[in-house]
Amino acid sequence: xxxxxxxxSPFMANSIVKWVDHRxxxxxxxxxxxxxxxxxxxxxxxxxxxxxxxxxxVVMILSGIFLAMNYNPSTAGAFDSVERIMRDVNYGWLIRxxxxxxxxxxxxxxxxxxxxxxxxxxxxYPREILWWLGIVIFLxxxxxxxxxxxxxxxxxxFWGATVITNLFSAFPIVGEHIVLWLWGGFSVDxxxxxxxxxxxxxxPFVIAGVVLLHLWALxxxxxNNPLGIDAKGPQDKIPFHPYYTVKDAFGLAVFFIxxxxxxxxxxxxxxxxxNWIEANPLVTPPHIVPEWYFLPFYAVLRAVPDKLGGVxxxxxxxxxxxxxxxxxTSRVRSARFRPAxxxxxxxxxxxxxxxxxxxxxxxxxxxxxxxxxxxVWYFLHxxxxxxxxxxxxxxxxxxxSIAEPVLGGGKAGMVAATKPMEKA
Amino acid sequence: MAQPGxxxxxxxxxxxxxxGTTRRDFLYLSAGAFAGTGAVLTGWAFxxxxxxxxxxxxxxxxxxxxxxxxxGQAITVTWRGKPVFVRHRTAEEIAKAKEDDKAALPxxxxxxxxxxxxxxxxxxxxxxxxxxxxxxxxxxDAKGDFGGWFCPCHGSHYxxxxxxxxxxxPANLAVPSYAFTNDTxxxxx
Numbered sequence: 001x002x003x004x005x006x007x008x009s010p011f012m013a014n015s016i017v018k019w020v021d022h023r024x025x026x027x028x029x030x031x032x033x034x035x036x037x038x039x040x041x042x043x044x045x046x047x048x049x050x051x052x053x054x055x056x057x058v059v060m061i062l063s064g065i066f067l068a069m070n071y072n073p074s075t076a077g078a079f080d081s082v083e084r085i086m087r088d089v090n091y092g093w094l095i096r097x098x099x100x101x102x103x104x105x106x107x108x109x110x111x112x113x114x115x116x117x118x119x120x121x122x123x124x125y126p127r128e129i130l131w132w133l134g135i136v137i138f139l140x141x142x143x144x145x146x147x148x149x150x151x152x153x154x155x156x157x158f159w160g161a162t163v164i165t166n167l168f169s170a171f172p173i174v175g176e177h178i179v180l181w182l183w184g185g186f187s188v189d190x191x192x193x194x195x196x197x198x199x200x201x202x203x204p205f206v207i208a209g210v211v212l213l214h215l216w217a218l219x220x221x222x223x224n225n226p227l228g229i230d231a232k233g234p235q236d237k238i239p240f241h242p243y244y245t246v247k248d249a250f251g252l253a254v255f256f257i258x259x260x261x262x263x264x265x266x267x268x269x270x271x272x273x274x275n276w277i278e279a280n281p282l283v284t285p286p287h288i289v290p291e292w293y294f295l296p297f298y299a300v301l302r303a304v305p306d307k308l309g310g311v312x313x314x315x316x317x318x319x320x321x322x323x324x325x326x327x328x329t330s331r332v333r334s335a336r337f338r339p340a341x342x343x344x345x346x347x348x349x350x351x352x353x354x355x356x357x358x359x360x361x362x363x364x365x366x367x368x369x370x371x372x373x374x375x376v377w378y379f380l381h382x383x384x385x386x387x388x389x390x391x392x393x394x395x396x397x398x399x400x401s402i403a404e405p406v407l408g409g410g411k412a413g414m415v416a417a418t419k420p421m422e423k424a
Numbered sequence: 425m426a427q428p429g430x431x432x433x434x435x436x437x438x439x440x441x442x443x444g445t446t447r448r449d450f451l452y453l454s455a456g457a458f459a460g461t462g463a464v465l466t467g468w469a470f471x472x473x474x475x476x477x478x479x480x481x482x483x484x485x486x487x488x489x490x491x492x493x494x495x496g497q498a499i500t501v502t503w504r505g506k507p508v509f510v511r512h513r514t515a516e517e518i519a520k521a522k523e524d525d526k527a528a529l530p531x532x533x534x535x536x537x538x539x540x541x542x543x544x545x546x547x548x549x550x551x552x553x554x555x556x557x558x559x560x561x562x563x564x565d566a567k568g569d570f571g572g573w574f575c576p577c578h579g580s581h582y583x584x585x586x587x588x589x590x591x592x593x594p595a596n597l598a599v600p601s602y603a604f605t606n607d608t609x610x611x612x613x
Contacts, residue, residue, distance in 0.1 A: 062470070063470075066470050066474075084477070084479060088477040088478035088479040088480075089473055090472040091469035091470070091472055091473050092473055095473055
């Protein structure tokens with residue numbers, strides 16, 4: 001289904017649209033990729049999270065630009081300028097709450113988006129590069145969020161920055177030099193804050209660029225779907241507009257209600273109170289934790305009693321995702337037809353939640369043990385279970401087409417009979 | 425369900441009125457209006473964040489103690505980030521300013537309307553031409569041909585009432601709103 005029979009929308013007949021389109025085919029692009037764009041007819045609400053993530057990127061860039069207009073990236077002025085935004089700038093509190101909680105919302109959306117991909121096998125042929133680009137976006141998001149958290153220059157900002165940059169000191173020989181270079185000095189200080197602000201402002205636009213590549217790769221073969229089988233013909237697809245624009249808009253409204261709840265009624269639930277204390281390089285808070293969305297990775301870091309080992313394992317927990325399309329040896333995409341994988345998928349989700357819990361606790365006793373067991377399970381899932389499942393699992397029979405289970409056997413059979421199918 | 429007799433049911437469109445409108449039209453319009461209103465209100469919060477903040481507005485008025493300013497002396501104070509000239513005028517300067525009420529003024533205004541007490545002249549020290557700060561506050565400064573102020577940027581001459589007399593500036597030096605809180609203190613703004 002690389003190409004489809006494209007029939008232009010009525011608005012393409014407008015003379016101004018034609019004039020512009022002849023010189024810059026932007027309307028053709030919109031019409032082919034957003035309006036007439038054929039999407040599988042059976043996408044469920046989990047397919048909303050890609051567009052939600054895109055909208056969150058826009059929300060974060062907009063609120064961030066307006067925050068930057070009032071922010072002072074210096075160790076002397078950063079903390080006070082954030083206080084000024086909260087108290088004196090018109091609606092500054094609103095814009096900052098949107099940005100703070102927006103980061104959490106962005107990660108929730110992206111985590112669901114990633115789990116959706118894992119459940120329905122969206123990373124498999126022919127969408128491997130699409131999957132890679134998604135991981136790149138995720139890595140850039142983590143770097144951006146980390147640097148953004150440093151900017152208010154509270155105690156958690158400062159010590160988070162100190163701990164995370166010190167990760168690089170684990171590497172032999174070059175480690176110390178890398179850390180010195182990251183800091184631009186002998187500790188996290190004014191030069192560090194300056195460059196983190198510059199990069200925090202830059203990164204979202206880099207993310208936007210990779211998002212365009214992500215969408216480009218997506219639109220080559222089109223969206224995967226809950227059945228995980230390829231579309232066999234036009235009866236398996238519906239135009240993106242109005243079907244999925246409306247579905248996305250409805251999901252967006254529901255999502256914004258949840259987002260608004262946090263912004264207006266519970267803005268600090270997802271943050272840490274220690275960040276209301278200005279950074280003090282002489283006193284470390286008794287219990288350092290990253291923002292909630294980094295907790296699972298923090299747990300992996302602390303699971304190993306070896307400095308370099310912990311760092312390598314933490315980076316490895318993301319790097320392993322790049323190999324996923326080949327570690328998963330099953331040819332069936334959707335977990336709907338993979339009874340054993342479905343069990344392991346939910347065990348993996350529980351494993352990630354356990355890591356998150358362990359990451360939030362002090363690294364000792366039961367939480368440390370849970371973190372270690374979950375870390376082992378995390379890597380076993382990718383390195384042992386997934387490769388073996390492809391061999392030992394007996395998948396359920398796949399439906400003949402997307403239209404068949406949607407429209408019911410009889411009708412789909414009729415359509416299928418009139419349309420010769422290509423072999424998947 | 426009780427429906428007005430005029431409605432008909434068409435497949436896929438829901439109930440349709442004779443004039444061609446459907447429930448779907450109503451949903452489109454109400455949802456669109458709802459989203460549009462939300463977007464405008466949110467947009468206003470962002471636009472309003474660029475207006476002067478509370479701490480900026482808190483500094484919008486400045487108090488000046490006039491007691492230490494001797495006759496013939498002038499001081500410059502900062503008000504809203506701009507210089508304000510406060511001149512304790514001599515009797516000759518006051519007389520000259522009143523006499524010049526009858527002169528040919530590019531921006532006619534009697535001296536009496538530019539002061540609250542004749543000996544105290546309070547002006548925004550920004551040339552009305554292109555925003556330079558005119559000379560004339562220090563004893564050593566050039567005061568221009570009319571004994572008031574002289575703008576070095578493009579050669580505007582102001583008199584002892586701060587009125588434009590010669591040069592490219594179109595208007596007199598502005599008089600800020602101020603009030604005497606007591607005999608020797610003014611609050612500007």
